[in-house]
Amino acid sequence: MLFKQQALLRQKLFVLGSLAIGSLLYLVARVGSLDRLQPLCPIDGRFGPRGQDEIPLRALQFKRGLLHEFRKGNATKEQIRLHNLVQQLPKAIIIGVRKGGTRALLEMLNLHPAVVKASQEIHFFDNDENYAKGIEWYRKKMPFSYPHQITIEKSPAYFITEEVPERIYKMNSSIKLLIIVREPTTRAISDYTQVLEGKERKNKTYYKFEKLAIDPNTCEVNTKYKAVRTSIYTKHLERWLKYFPIEQFHIVDGDRLITEPLPELQLVEKFLNLPPRISQYNLYFNATRGFYCLRFNIVFNKCLAGSKGRIHPEVDTSVITKLRKFFHPFNQKFYQITGRTFNW
Numbered sequence: 001m002l003f004k005q006q007a008l009l010r011q012k013l014f015v016l017g018s019l020a021i022g023s024l025l026y027l028v029a030r031v032g033s034l035d036r037l038q039p040l041c042p043i044d045g046r047f048g049p050r051g052q053d054e055i056p057l058r059a060l061q062f063k064r065g066l067l068h069e070f071r072k073g074n075a076t077k078e079q080i081r082l083h084n085l086v087q088q089l090p091k092a093i094i095i096g097v098r099k100g101g102t103r104a105l106l107e108m109l110n111l112h113p114a115v116v117k118a119s120q121e122i123h124f125f126d127n128d129e130n131y132a133k134g135i136e137w138y139r140k141k142m143p144f145s146y147p148h149q150i151t152i153e154k155s156p157a158y159f160i161t162e163e164v165p166e167r168i169y170k171m172n173s174s175i176k177l178l179i180i181v182r183e184p185t186t187r188a189i190s191d192y193t194q195v196l197e198g199k200e201r202k203n204k205t206y207y208k209f210e211k212l213a214i215d216p217n218t219c220e221v222n223t224k225y226k227a228v229r230t231s232i233y234t235k236h237l238e239r240w241l242k243y244f245p246i247e248q249f250h251i252v253d254g255d256r257l258i259t260e261p262l263p264e265l266q267l268v269e270k271f272l273n274l275p276p277r278i279s280q281y282n283l284y285f286n287a288t289r290g291f292y293c294l295r296f297n298i299v300f301n302k303c304l305a306g307s308k309g310r311i312h313p314e315v316d317t318s319v320i321t322k323l324r325k326f327f328h329p330f331n332q333k334f335y336q337i338t339g340r341t342f343n344w
């Protein structure tokens with residue numbers, strides 16, 4: 001009898017204990033998320049002095065829900081009107097550089113509640129056919145957003161296309177321009193890897209990187225090779241500077257965005273006059289991918305597609321040395337113009 005009572009008591013204690021632990025775990029999770037789920041507050045003065053403006057974190061959840069529906073075209077005109085949603089021209093553009101980490105930068109900035117990304121590369125300013133369709137066509141390609149939010153698009157071809165600076169200037173002479181760069185030789189190899197993958201997919205043969213990057217007749221760096229030309233950052237930037245002052249550009253370190261994204265993103269927030277909202281919580285390292293991935297909230301997170309972070313082919317070290325030497329003077333000029341120095 002006594003034994004039975006003790007067993008019953010133990011059972012009761014076990015149930016009570018489980019309940020207590022469960023409640024405690026729930027409370028911990030709730031408190032952890034509470035500081036992220038503050039009540040909705042006004043979003044005016046989004047571009048005002050730092051620290052003064054409060055961005056409702058609910059906007060972030062909204063972005064994943066309602067705005068997503070609108071983007072997919074599932075919302076009625078009435079809903080769009082009711083929510084005061086608009087398709088705005090971008091206030092900032094990631095103009096390049098191809099393979100610098102432009103997608104990662106856009107996706108990471110999109111973690112900010114005040115930022116709305118144009119998911120696709122629009123290629124409005126670099127493609128004559130698109131450009132001929134006019135600015136309204138471009139605006140209609142933009143996602144729906146609240147008036148206080150800013151739209152950002154990225155089309156890395158803008159950086160290297162001759163006509164683009166003037167065209168963007170005509171749209172908005174005070175636009176903010178983001179350029180993400182990587183060590184030029186690595187960027188060139190990444191560029192090559194992407195093209196190579198495309199050729200392989202089509203069962204086409206392709207030259208080795210060494211053969212393309214070095215002119216076999218002169219044994220010098222082949223400046224006609226696009227992947228090399230794109231990495232001469234200063235040449236392209238100089239064309240842009242005919243239209244925009246250097247203060248309108250912000251240089252992002254693409255190599256650091258891979259290894260330590262938060263400080264790079266904080267610099268961009270500052271440049272865009274956005275209150276700091278992206279935190280370490282939003283970025284977690286995924287060992288399987290070997291990259292940082294994005295955490296929007298307790299349930300939604302994502303990594304970039306597998307096409308980002310390809311394995312590069314091995315390149316002859318003498319070719320790498322030659323390329324690094326070739327880029328060196330251009331890099332120096334780039335540091336001088338931008339005021340941002342790298343160890344390339």
Ligand code: A3P
Binds near residue numbers: 097291292
């Ligand atoms: P690799 O594929 O050479 O590694 P872009 O988006 O401009 O095409 O740039 C692609 C590059 O973004 C990738 O080049 C990758 O190194 C880099 N990158 C930076 N952060 C990343 C991230 N969090 N996830 C995946 N790729 C990232």
